[in-house]
Amino acid sequence: MDYKxxxxxxxxxxxxxxxxxxxxxxxxxxxxxxxxxxxxxEKIFNAVFYISSHKGFQSMSMRDxxxxxxxxxxxxxxxxxxxxxxxxxxxxxxxxxxxxxxVQVAGAHENPHKKLRAVIKAHVFLSELFGQWFYFTFMxxxxxxxxxxxxxxxxxxxxxxxxxxxxxxVFKSMDNALTASMIKAMxxxxxxxxxxxxxxxxxxxxxxDHLINFVESFCLI
Amino acid sequence: MDYKxxxxxxxxxxxxxxxxxxxxxxxxxxxxxxxxxxxxxEKIFNAVFYISSHKGFQSMSMRDxxxxxxxxxxxxxxxxxxxxxxxxxxxxxxxxxxxxxxVQVAGAHENPHKKLRAVIKAHVFLSELFGQWFYFTFMxxxxxxxxxxxxxxxxxxxxxxxxxxxxxxVFKSMDNALTASMIKAMxxxxxxxxxxxxxxxxxxxxxxDHLINFVESFCLI
DNA sequence: GTCTATACATAGATAGAC
DNA sequence: GTCTATCTATGTATAGAC
Numbered sequence: 001m002d003y004k005x006x007x008x009x010x011x012x013x014x015x016x017x018x019x020x021x022x023x024x025x026x027x028x029x030x031x032x033x034x035x036x037x038x039x040x041x042e043k044i045f046n047a048v049f050y051i052s053s054h055k056g057f058q059s060m061s062m063r064d065x066x067x068x069x070x071x072x073x074x075x076x077x078x079x080x081x082x083x084x085x086x087x088x089x090x091x092x093x094x095x096x097x098x099x100x101x102x103v104q105v106a107g108a109h110e111n112p113h114k115k116l117r118a119v120i121k122a123h124v125f126l127s128e129l130f131g132q133w134f135y136f137t138f139m140x141x142x143x144x145x146x147x148x149x150x151x152x153x154x155x156x157x158x159x160x161x162x163x164x165x166x167x168x169x170v171f172k173s174m175d176n177a178l179t180a181s182m183i184k185a186m187x188x189x190x191x192x193x194x195x196x197x198x199x200x201x202x203x204x205x206x207x208x209d210h211l212i213n214f215v216e217s218f219c220l221i
Numbered sequence: 222m223d224y225k226x227x228x229x230x231x232x233x234x235x236x237x238x239x240x241x242x243x244x245x246x247x248x249x250x251x252x253x254x255x256x257x258x259x260x261x262x263e264k265i266f267n268a269v270f271y272i273s274s275h276k277g278f279q280s281m282s283m284r285d286x287x288x289x290x291x292x293x294x295x296x297x298x299x300x301x302x303x304x305x306x307x308x309x310x311x312x313x314x315x316x317x318x319x320x321x322x323x324v325q326v327a328g329a330h331e332n333p334h335k336k337l338r339a340v341i342k343a344h345v346f347l348s349e350l351f352g353q354w355f356y357f358t359f360m361x362x363x364x365x366x367x368x369x370x371x372x373x374x375x376x377x378x379x380x381x382x383x384x385x386x387x388x389x390x391v392f393k394s395m396d397n398a399l400t401a402s403m404i405k406a407m408x409x410x411x412x413x414x415x416x417x418x419x420x421x422x423x424x425x426x427x428x429x430d431h432l433i434n435f436v437e438s439f440c441l442i
Numbered sequence: 443g444t445c446t447a448t449a450c451a452t453a454g455a456t457a458g459a460c
Numbered sequence: 461g462t463c464t465a466t467c468t469a470t471g472t473a474t475a476g477a478c
Contacts, residue, residue, distance in 0.1 A: 031461065040461095054363055058279040061453060072463050073455080083454065139360070142275055151417065177421055178431050181414075182407050189406035196372065200398055210399050218438045252443065261443095282471060293445050298473070445478075453470070460463075 049132040094137035112165035127191040134191040270353040315358035333386035348412040
């Protein structure tokens with residue numbers, strides 16, 4: 001499967017995400033009409049991602065956000081109850097995006113080798129599709145508990161596959177937690193340094209394939 | 222060479238770094254007595270690293286910094302002319318730490334295979350020694366030009382080694398820029414997720430060795 | 443060199459007209 | 461639902477005593 005197929009299969013847009021956020025936080029959002037709220041939220045998220053990728057969420061003022069979205073301060077506060085909560089909303093949503101997918105993919109195959117390929121690819125493709133969410137979640141979440149557990153969660157999926165493969169005699173015997181970590185690092189690289197690969201003109205598919213080759217040359221017997 | 226030897230050989234302390242900063246910025250620092258200034262700067266840097274690792278540099282107030290260092294606001298402003306400049310000072314110094322070392326190491330060996338091992342190890346060990354500087358520089362520098370050129374610079378060193386090895390027939394033929402990127406990602410992982418490896422009880426030496434094995438299994442013919 | 447007290451700017455948040 | 465005007469808190473930075 002390449003990225004194009006993945007995108008078609010997954011078929012979730014940024015608007016869908018905003019709609020999800022709306023329903024998840026309907027109690028704290030003053031605007032009641034779905035279409036309006038979803039539209040505004042989408043504008044807001046895009047602006048937040050743009051501004052905070054340049055100077056960070058904390059140094060983005062509400063006035064910055066107002067200017068970039070073209071909405072007034074009052075309208076912004078009608079969409080979310082405060083800056084702190086906005087941060088929380090985005091992070092919670094980002095975490096949800098990662099989680100939703102990974103479990104399914106990991107369950108899809110029995111063969112550990114195929115499973116490993118599928119999980120690696122799915123994560124890279126997912127981070128391509130929702131790159132801004134991934135980047136933001138990583139950069140704006142510091143020593144927060146949620147990030148650490150997210151890290152441990154995705155790492156565990158990989159480690160388990162490696163262990164399973166080792167037991168079945170298809171993967172070499174080694175420090176699986178360490179290997180899993182390094183795979184994670186290379187996955188993360190894709191959304192942390194998106195600009196670099198734009199410059200180098202390397203596509204998601206190229207990246208994913210190279211990564212899988214890299215991992216296989218190390219893991220396979 | 223293991224980390225212990227590296228540390229002894231390199232023999233640069235945090236105090237040395239602060240002294241360097243002092244001399245580099247003597248014109249903007251009000252305090253003239255070296256010993257006092259260096260002592261204060263060291264306290265300040267440690268506090269900045271601590272606070273900003275928890276909530277980021279931008280949301281660290283000068284009052285936070287005052288509390289953590291035990292120095293008054295006035296004393297802080299005697300050490301540096303403002304918060305913005307402080308950020309600049311730390312980033313410039315961080316960049317200098319990375320750069321100083323890498324060139325030497327890359328020049329030390331003729332054999333591309335040995336060279337690759339040396340460069341990879343040196344960077345991991347260096348980021349262990351000055352982890353806070355590396356972490357800070359990465360997390361607090363966004364779309365800044367300096368970071369991108371730093372990234373490109375270190376990447377070029379790796380790419381060149383890979384190309385050289387390919388020419389000499391010791392490395393496989395492949396997309397060297399991409400491979401270099403992935404090596405970089407795994408090096409970065411060490412200082413970005415230091416807490417994870419503390420939990421997993423994985424040492425720098427273990428990490429560096431695993432990384433080198435990983436890379437060699439892919440690159441060597 | 444270091445402190446306290448204070449000036450000044452900018453941030454987040456709200457009220458109330460439309 | 462959206463706007464403008466405004467309140468209040470907090471932040472950066474400085475002045476001047478010690």
